[in-house]
Amino acid sequence: MELLEQISASLQSGEDERVAALTRDALAAGLAPERILADGLLAGMAEVGQRFGAHEIFLPDVLLAARAMQAGIELLRPRLAQTGMPTLGRVVLGTVQGDIHDIGKNLVGIMLRGAGFEVIDLGCDVSAERFVEQAVAHDATVIGMSALLTTTMPAMKRVIDLLHSEGLAGRIRTIIGGAPVSQKFADQVGADAYGYDAANAVEKVSVLVAGP
Numbered sequence: 001m002e003l004l005e006q007i008s009a010s011l012q013s014g015e016d017e018r019v020a021a022l023t024r025d026a027l028a029a030g031l032a033p034e035r036i037l038a039d040g041l042l043a044g045m046a047e048v049g050q051r052f053g054a055h056e057i058f059l060p061d062v063l064l065a066a067r068a069m070q071a072g073i074e075l076l077r078p079r080l081a082q083t084g085m086p087t088l089g090r091v092v093l094g095t096v097q098g099d100i101h102d103i104g105k106n107l108v109g110i111m112l113r114g115a116g117f118e119v120i121d122l123g124c125d126v127s128a129e130r131f132v133e134q135a136v137a138h139d140a141t142v143i144g145m146s147a148l149l150t151t152t153m154p155a156m157k158r159v160i161d162l163l164h165s166e167g168l169a170g171r172i173r174t175i176i177g178g179a180p181v182s183q184k185f186a187d188q189v190g191a192d193a194y195g196y197d198a199a200n201a202v203e204k205v206s207v208l209v210a211g212p
Helices: 003-012 016-028 033-053 059-081 103-115 128-137 154-165 183-189 198-210
Strands: 090-095 118-121 142-146 173-177
Touching (some): 003 016, 003 033, 003 059, 016 033, 016 059, 033 059, 033 103, 033 198, 059 103, 090 128, 103 118, 103 198, 128 142, 128 154, 142 154, 142 198, 154 173, 154 183, 173 183, 173 198
Parallel strands (some): 090 142, 142 173
16 A cells, blocks of 8 residues: 555544654655645545545544544645645635534534635634625635524524625625524525535535636
8 A cells, every 4th residue: 555545544544643654754755745635635534524424434533534634734734835735715614693502513624624625713603794704804715604503593694695795795605504404594595505414515615616
């Protein structure tokens, strides 16, 4: 098994120390850091996302894999910084105003980073104005909103309405999710996409970033 395949396999097993050691070996062997990232770390995390979506692995496995991926990225970061860290796009993520639940939102953030997106996590209880301000400030393509309480779901529409009133709808796309959220609700409030779990959210964000 070549080094990049070993990195991918070790990441999927959540072996952070081994991923770090193999990443060092790959750099010493002269492999480009961009290739180690894409064909080793991100390839492994993509497999983790697929297996999680298929319910073959569970949240603790994803968290271990994310830690292993971070161990490799920390070693690559100085090299990648010279040419700019490759990214598929920028996503602003947060739990909507009035809601402090963040487990699902955090998992989506992990999966997005693992897929190669840059994530700006605003945390919980995020106002519509802050979502939009931060999306503009970071030149984000997508705003991702989470809610666990039915009473806070209307806050999602406030973000979408604000994007429209500011003339940003279309340039900044929206995806929503959370236990009480549905495709029907997404259609009602005018969200661009609905993610029913973390793996599906990554798929939907990939489509939104690709355009049109």
